[in-house]
Amino acid sequence: MEMEATGKSRGDWILHGEFNQTVAYLSDHKRMLGFNPFCHSVELTETENVYxxxxxVxxxxxxxxxxxFYVEQTEEPLLELPEHIEHTETAELSExxxxxxxxxxxxxxxxHPVAGQIDDPAKYLFEGKAFAKMHMRPMEAKKTRVQLDLRVDVHFTLYPAFRIVPEPILHAMTNAAIxxxxxxxxxxxxxxxxRDFKNIRNA
Incomplete structure (x- = not known):
């Protein structure tokens, strides 16, 4: 049975680290993913900024x-514009x-879409799609606020044992589990x- 599933996670933390130091740390893609217990490996591809x-799981x-997952990492300024300034892209604004x-x-x-087939259901290997925004703001006393909003979409084939479970229930179970x-x-x-900062707490 084929199944589409979506998993979401969010976080809002205060890091006891100076802003530029924190940005440089969190921009280190391999280091950040290395802390994820479900990430077996992460590598930079031949395409710039695509991992x-x-x-x-x-x-x-x-x-x-x-x-x-094939994921492109980009960075841009975090802006707070007055209501009278309308824009859709940062590139449209003046310096x-x-x-x-x-x-x-x-x-x-x-x-990041790639050419070729990734899924191999016989080996229970599937393609996922990841989307995230990580906002970072400097605070007083050399602290940085970090807000993360992450979503992953996965299309996969379930093991045969699940075929007896009604699809709506199975879909809800799978989304919840992810x-x-x-x-x-x-x-x-x-x-x-x-361990690399003095302290981290929920905002």
């Missing part, structure tokens, strides 16, 4: 399967406006980086 993730009955209204930085993770996995891994990532 390949290999995640090893389990379905609701603990059957293992692998998910490959003067960007400098005046920049309040931090945003890291984007965006699914969201639990994503939230747990997000929390673990930020708990793990606390």
């Amino acid at each position: 390949k993730w290999l995640f090893r 389990t379905d609701p009955q603990n059957n293992p399967f692998d998910v490959i 003067e406006l960007i400098n005046r209204y920049t309040v931090g930085k945003t890291i984007h993770w965006q699914h 969201s639990i996995i994503m939230q747990a891994s997000t929390n673990t990532m930020f708990h793990s980086i606390s």
Whole structure:
């Protein structure tokens, strides 16, 4: 049985680290993914700023399967514009406006399409799509606020044992399971980086 599933996770933390130091740390893609307990490997591809993730996870009955993600990382200023200024893209704004209204930085993770077939259901290998925004704002006393919003979409084939479960129930179970996995891994990532900062707490 084929299944589409979506997992989401969010976080809002205060890091006891100076802003530029924190941005440089969180921009290190391999280091950040290395703290994720479900990430088996991450490597930079031949395409600039595009990474390949290999995640090893389990379905609701603990059957293992692998998910490959291709993710492009980009950065841009985090802006807070007055209501009278309308824009859709930062590139449309003048340098003067960007400098005046920049309040931090945003890291984007965006699914990067690749040529060729990735899915191999016989080996329980599937393609996932990841999308994330990580907003970072400097605070007083050399602290930085970090807000993360992450979503993953996975299309995969379930083990035969699940064919007896009604599809609506199975879909809800799968979405819930993936969201639990994503939230747990997000929390673990930020708990793990606390060793490199004086302290991390929820905002």
